[in-house]
Amino acid sequence: xxxxxxxTKFAALAAIxxxxxxxxxxxxxxxxxxxxxxxxxxxxxxxxxxxxxxxRKATYAWQIKDHAILVTSTVFGTKGVAIMxxxxxxGKVFHTGTDNKGTSVLGQWELxxxxxxxxxxxVTGEGVEGVMxxxxxxxxxxxxxxxxxxxxxxxxVYTMVKVK
Numbered sequence: 001x002x003x004x005x006x007x008t009k010f011a012a013l014a015a016i017x018x019x020x021x022x023x024x025x026x027x028x029x030x031x032x033x034x035x036x037x038x039x040x041x042x043x044x045x046x047x048x049x050x051x052x053x054x055x056r057k058a059t060y061a062w063q064i065k066d067h068a069i070l071v072t073s074t075v076f077g078t079k080g081v082a083i084m085x086x087x088x089x090x091g092k093v094f095h096t097g098t099d100n101k102g103t104s105v106l107g108q109w110e111l112x113x114x115x116x117x118x119x120x121x122x123v124t125g126e127g128v129e130g131v132m133x134x135x136x137x138x139x140x141x142x143x144x145x146x147x148x149x150x151x152x153x154x155x156x157v158y159t160m161v162k163v164k
Contacts (some may be wrong), residue, residue, distance in 0.1 A: 030086040031066030033093060037111035041141050043069070046160040056158065060084075071097065084109065101125050114138055 034040040042060050047053030056075050063070040069084040082097025082105065093109040095118055102125020110117040116136040123129050132150035139145060141162070148156040 028086070028091065029066040030069065030084065030093060033086055033091075033111060037116070038113045038138075039111050039116055041138070041162075042116075042136075045163040046144065047163055048158060049161045053163070056160065058160065071095075095120065 031040070034042065043062065045053075045057065045059040048056040053074075056073075058071065058073040061070050061072075062068070063083065067085060071080075071082040071084060073080045073082075078099050078101055080097055080099035080103075082095055084093060084095050086093050093111060095107045095109055096105065098104045103122055105120045105122045107118055107120035110119070114137065118134040118136070119131070120134070121129070121131050130150065132148060135147040135149065137145045137147075139159075142164075143162070144160050146158055146160055
């Protein structure tokens, strides 16, 4: 049986890629980044304690374990959805999403022990563009303070508690 040159070349390339995949499969994951920065505890549902989530609620849930977090949120009736992931080339943690009013966001997380900063560019459903930053500070494992900067003259600061 004669095997074509193309099939042989493809098989060799597939074998090389498989072998390289074994070498690079230990690459750092989003889960690793969260553990190292002490932000693995963000996974779960967070609500504003005053209204028990009627005004503000956010859920961070693994969509693909250690690689992609689905973020769903409701803020004063506006529903949003986003995905967090890690760029395998540069290691940066990205965030992209949209809401039911047509606003879209694209940004990057900076995760440090005790503090996380989400820098976002946004475009509203009406086409208005802007930038903002959201600072998250862990008070304890079940309480975080959130400060939204860049959308109003003064930061919007509020507390979120983890639902058990």
